[in-house]
Amino acid sequence: MPYLKSKHLTTNLKNWNEDSDKANRKLIYIGGKIRFQSEQYLEDYIEAYFDTIFPELVLIKRQHSLKMQRCDLLCCSKLHKQAVIIELKNEEDRGLVSQLMRYRKIISQNQSFAELIDYSLPIKLIAIAPTFHEDNYTDKEASKFENDISFWKFHVEYDTTGTKFQLEGKSYDVLYPVFGLPRSLQNEVIQNTVLPAFTHNFKSNLPVDTHQNFRIIRELFMAQPKMKEMVSPTYRKILYGTGEGENHKKLAEITNTSKGIWLFLWLPTRVKTKIKIPVARFGFVLAANNSHFAQDSVVEWLVCTKTTVNIEDQSNNKICLSFDRHGMAKWTSANMYLCQAGGYINTLDLFIYLLKGANRPFDDSIWEWWRSQEKNTPTNLGWYIDLAIKTWNYRIK
Known part of the structure; x- marks a missing residue:
């Protein structure tokens, strides 16, 4: 039972979810x-x-x-x-x-x-x-x-x-609120939406100072088409995607364990083969004293992993400098992500399409833009969240 389902709801929680669903259309x-x-x-x-x-x-x-x-x-x-x-x-x-x-x-x-x-x-x-x-x-x-x-x-x-x-x-x-609007047009009613029962319990286990940022990031994820929200039985993990299985598409995951609170996003990754949409799961190591899930938080490292992030690996050069079978660094400094991940043609093309809306053949202006970007990836968390959302919508269209 990796994630909770409606059959695990008690009568009271079913009533809670029904009220939440009606209130949150x-x-x-x-x-x-x-x-x-x-x-x-x-x-x-x-x-x-x-x-x-x-x-x-x-x-x-x-x-x-x-x-x-x-x-x-x-x-x-x-x-x-x-x-x-x-x-x-x-x-x-x-x-x-x-x-x-x-x-x-x-x-x-x-x-x-x-x-x-x-x-x-x-x-x-x-x-x-x-x-x-x-x-x-x-x-x-x-x-x-x-x-x-x-x-x-x-x-x-x-x-x-x-x-x-x-x-x-x-x-x-x-009368339904609109999710995903530019922040300048956001309807304040969204901030007061009633969370589903499982999500409410997950949020309750987070530190109080993260609650507002969790709600904001959740709004962005839940604003995407075909999105499901899945919570683990311990209320320590929440997943956003089409489903939990190996073949399901995923956008984001948040884990809250004794080793820390971690945000994971599915982002474009370096691959040698001609996979149409190459993606992998990346965890984020933020700069000291930066808020979890906040859009303006500074990202120091991206960790390509299928499991969790072990912060002790930062001091282990052998682990920190290891690569997967396609040549993607398992630990990548945030400002070098585009350069590292865009090392092969299909991932490069995906980046240019997602970030610039251009398809091959690329003119000189596109190549000039890419050269200015690839070694200077933005380091604010909001940029990566936006990229993950663009990748999600490209994958499911």
């Missing part, structure tokens, strides 16, 4: 756009505002399941009792039309809620998503039910007056 700011943290939060929002957004419809059931098929919203029109299936997507999905066709067939065959729906009328299909892939339009044109399929795009906007959900030319308020 959120939007995230990423790539210059605002989106719902998850498809579930999008569904929650649509369900809560259903009568306002769809005044002509009746919501019959959310997540209606039949024979291994499950549609998001099964509805009917108030006037004619015509069946309407609404599928919600928080991101682009190439298989939308085939998914809607399967729902249409199973609903039509089983005639669910026949007392509420007139099945002599065609079933209307609505897909709501931020963008639609070209294949969606191709599949729609090829379908004999083309006239019954509608694509509705949505987007979310944020300004000083609040957050708005825009759909089909109409605007609706969104």
Whole structure:
């Protein structure tokens, strides 16, 4: 049992988490756009505002399941009792039309809620998503039910007056806080969010003077798409990623043991082979008297390790100067990280893309920029956190 799961919650903790989840529904700011943290939060929002957004419809059931098929919203029109299936997507999905066709067939065959729906009328299909892939339009044109399929795009906007959900030319308020906004636009309500039960217990074991910085760094991690938060049974380790297994992608880990409090980030690393996204787990040794997790804390060393950081290794030149099989130093001084990790072409290309947004072929200005950067890596912790987040979003896109 490496990490706690919902089955380990007591009844009281389950109630705590339910309250926390309701209180902490959120939007995230990423790539210059605002989106719902998850498809579930999008569904929650649509369900809560259903009568306002769809005044002509009746919501019959959310997540209606039949024979291994499950549609998001099964509805009917108030006037004619015509069946309407609404599928919600928080991101682009190439298989939308085939998914809607399967729902249409199973609903039509089983005639669910026949007392509420007139099945002599065609079933209307609505897909709501931020963008639609070209294949969606191709599949729609090829379908004999083309006239019954509608694509509705949505987007979310944020300004000083609040957050708005825009759909089909109409605007609706969104009261969820926005995570990941530039600090100048941060909503103070985020600082008062209710932590889930396991996370609360983990934070309680941290020194009190780290609590605020932990909350701030946690906001950044939890603002990323497809993110899960996992806590160990001892409440001494917390992991951020898609899962705990070897094949899951990970962004960050915080450990709190008798040997100290350590932050680990998955960052680009030096590799000889042509791995598309070379990453490794790095721990951070901060300068004396610098605050744990604070963005402006000064990093002295990065330690490439799958286990923990042994601070005594700093004085052991043999260990400190050792390398992994690709030639990555196990201990790297912070200002030399880019130079050390970017020693091979695929990691170099990854760095230039993440930090400059450029792909090969590189012009002279890109090479000049790289030469100015590679031997002068920033040493503030916030820079490394930002790089880890950029790497995460590149890995999962």
